[in-house]
Amino acid sequence: xxxxxxxxxxxxxxxxxxxxxxxxxxxxxxxxxxxxxxxxxxxxxxxxxxxxxxxxxxxxxxxxxxxxxxxxxxxxxxxxxxxxxxxxxxxxxxxxxxxxxxxxxxxxxxxxxxxxxxxxxxxxxxxxxxxxxxxxxxxxxxxxxxxxxxxxxxxxxxxxxxxxxxxxxxxxxxxxxxxxxxxxxxxxxxxxxxxxxxxxxxxxxxxxxxxxxxxxxxxxxxxxxxxxxxxxxxxxxxxxxxxxxxxxxxxxxxxxxxxxxxxxxxxxxxxxxxxxxxxxxxxxxxxxxxxxx
Amino acid sequence: xxxxxxxxxxxxxxxxxxxxxxxxxxxxxxxxxxxxxxxxxxxxxxxxxxxxxxxxxxxxxxxxxxxxxxxxxxxxxxxxxxxxxxxxxxxxxxxxxxxxxxxxxxxxxxxxxxxxxxxxxxxxxxxxxxxxxxxxxxxxxxxxxxxxxxxxxxxxxxxxxxxxxxxxxxxxxxxxxxxxxxxxxxxxxxxxxxxxxxxxxxxxxxxxxxxxxxxxxxxxxxxxxxxxxxxxxxxxxxxxxxxxxxxxxxxxxxxxxxxxxxxxxxxxxxxxxxxxxxxxxxxx
Numbered sequence: 001x002x003x004x005x006x007x008x009x010x011x012x013x014x015x016x017x018x019x020x021x022x023x024x025x026x027x028x029x030x031x032x033x034x035x036x037x038x039x040x041x042x043x044x045x046x047x048x049x050x051x052x053x054x055x056x057x058x059x060x061x062x063x064x065x066x067x068x069x070x071x072x073x074x075x076x077x078x079x080x081x082x083x084x085x086x087x088x089x090x091x092x093x094x095x096x097x098x099x100x101x102x103x104x105x106x107x108x109x110x111x112x113x114x115x116x117x118x119x120x121x122x123x124x125x126x127x128x129x130x131x132x133x134x135x136x137x138x139x140x141x142x143x144x145x146x147x148x149x150x151x152x153x154x155x156x157x158x159x160x161x162x163x164x165x166x167x168x169x170x171x172x173x174x175x176x177x178x179x180x181x182x183x184x185x186x187x188x189x190x191x192x193x194x195x196x197x198x199x200x201x202x203x204x205x206x207x208x209x210x211x212x213x214x215x216x217x218x219x220x221x222x223x224x225x226x227x228x229x230x231x232x233x234x235x236x237x238x239x240x241x242x243x244x245x246x247x248x249x250x251x252x253x254x255x256x257x258x259x260x261x262x263x264x265x266x267x268x269x270x271x272x273x274x275x276x277x278x279x280x281x282x283x284x285x286x287x288x289x290x291x292x293x
Numbered sequence: 294x295x296x297x298x299x300x301x302x303x304x305x306x307x308x309x310x311x312x313x314x315x316x317x318x319x320x321x322x323x324x325x326x327x328x329x330x331x332x333x334x335x336x337x338x339x340x341x342x343x344x345x346x347x348x349x350x351x352x353x354x355x356x357x358x359x360x361x362x363x364x365x366x367x368x369x370x371x372x373x374x375x376x377x378x379x380x381x382x383x384x385x386x387x388x389x390x391x392x393x394x395x396x397x398x399x400x401x402x403x404x405x406x407x408x409x410x411x412x413x414x415x416x417x418x419x420x421x422x423x424x425x426x427x428x429x430x431x432x433x434x435x436x437x438x439x440x441x442x443x444x445x446x447x448x449x450x451x452x453x454x455x456x457x458x459x460x461x462x463x464x465x466x467x468x469x470x471x472x473x474x475x476x477x478x479x480x481x482x483x484x485x486x487x488x489x490x491x492x493x494x495x496x497x498x499x500x501x502x503x504x505x506x507x508x509x510x511x512x513x514x515x516x517x518x519x520x521x522x523x524x525x526x527x528x529x530x531x532x533x534x535x536x537x538x539x540x541x542x543x544x545x546x547x548x549x550x551x552x553x554x555x556x557x558x559x560x561x562x563x564x565x566x567x568x569x570x571x572x573x574x575x576x577x
Binding site: 005008009012013015016017018019020021022023024026027029030033034036037086087089090092093094096097098106108109110111112113115116117118119120121122123124126127128153156157160183184185186187189210213214215216217220221241244245248249259260263266267270274 | 302303305306309310312313314316317319320321323324325327328330331377378379380381382384385386388389390395398399402403404405406408409410411412413414415416417419420421425441444445448472473474495498499501502503504505508509529532533536537542545549552553556557560561564
């Protein structure tokens with residue numbers, strides 16, 4: 001009896017271990033399959049040609065994704081430029097300024113909004129924002145600016161709710177000490193709370209950035225999808241993700257493989273971003289807890 | 294900052310208060326206006342025929358019943374598959390894992406999985422489930438892709454919840470002679486249920502909202518899927534096709550509204566149920 005019990009405990013532990021390493025296994029399989037499918041295009045076209053090539057013309061066997069790399073980076077940065085200030089102010093409002101009753105309403109509303117399907121936002125952009133941009137700024141209305149606006153709206157809830165949690169988790173002693181020394185609420189927020197919450201806020205921004213760079217269909221619906229480097233923010237552009245979604249439906253042979261290679265490029269960009277983010281996170285958490293701040 | 298030297302602190306305080314309140318209102322207004330617009334525009338399309346009817350002429354007329362079924366079907370499969378793995382991994386990390394390197398590796402794996410763009414999952418689903426495993430364009434292929442996407446969310450929320458259960462619970466149970474697994478199963482998990490359910494629902498909302506990840510694995514059939522090997526077309530994908538192929542604006546608005554309402558219902562009902570359960574446990 002005792003022995004059987006021990007065996008069951010042992011098996012359960014091993015079973016749980018398997019569920020735990022499952023995500024690692026999945027990632028490995030994903031990497032292997034994406035890279036494996038991408039190799040034919042790399043070996044035929046060359047990885048550097050692929051990354052730095054300026055022309056994407058599958059019918060001519062031209063597979064340069066440089067304009068798409070620029071496109072992805074541009075829409076992501078522009079949307080963060082708009083989303084970060086607004087969402088940080090909103091997060092501070094929710095965490096430090098608003099009374100409890102307002103916060104109790106706002107928090108679930110914001111969290112629910114982050115669950116709204118991105119296609120819905122894309123659809124809204126197509127119907128409302130694209131005509132608006134066309135009337136106000138000329139052109140077709142399908143542009144980098146339109147796509148960035150839609151992405152801004154999409155990442156707002158993510159950045160707000162995560163950075164709000166970070167601000168709320170700053171120990172209240174910090175706040176009380178600062179207020180006790182005669183600082184105003186704003187001085188306390190600016191000099192004490194914000195620096196202490198910075199690592200969490202960076203995490204929030206990274207999450208938002210990841211969402212923006214990975215978004216596909218909502219961007220396709222409003223960005224115009226021309227595979228050229230945009231000259232202004234009112235020019236159309238194509239992102240790496242859009243490139244995959246637009247052409248996968250009918251791609252064959254080397255073209256099919258080139259779309260998997262596009263995914264590899266996307267992987268590399270995201271890994272670089274994650275590393276950069278981790279670096280800043282570490283750096284600022286030093287400053288906030290005993291550095292030279 | 295020169296700014297703070299010129300403006301007296303009390304006035305700066307008033308200005309900033311105004312800025313904070315304004316940005317809170319602006320943000321909320323933007324988000325609520327968008328949803329309001331979709332719902333108001335979508336409402337005229339609503340009737341029983343739209344919800345329970347089949348699409349006619351590739352969605353120009355008729356209803357969206359097969360898409361609603363497809364959406365619920367793939368989401369359910371995703372939840373059923375991802376939950377045991379996600380919760381199991383959460384339990385392992387909190388209760389068993391004692392090797393720091395493995396813990397860090399697993400956490401890194403989940404983070405990476407969470408940051409992979411959905412379209413890459415779509416590619417993977419096509420190459421792996423549809424082609425390599427010969428599952429074809431089917432509800433099962435789509436559900437499996439969504440399960441992988443929902444996994445990190447369920448795992449991360451479960452881990453946080455389980456680790457927040459006070460140690461005294463475990464000690465009490467172990468002290469009474471229960472084994473480790475009995476303690477987890479009878480004491481820790483029931484106490485963690487509200488958080489775990491929230492995590493599962495978060496994962497499933499991510500799944501039901503997803504179009505890019507399933508567009509190359511679930512097919513685009515407008516028939517109501519019966520078996521898990523039938524192809525289908527979840528609502529977000531249908532909305533995307535209606536809008537980009539210019540099939541019907543009216544039906545697109547209706548579909549968007551259904552999707553929004555579905556997500557709202559799921560979130561609100563879960564919050565209510567979790568709240569009630571939490572109160573019941575606390576009451577005891």
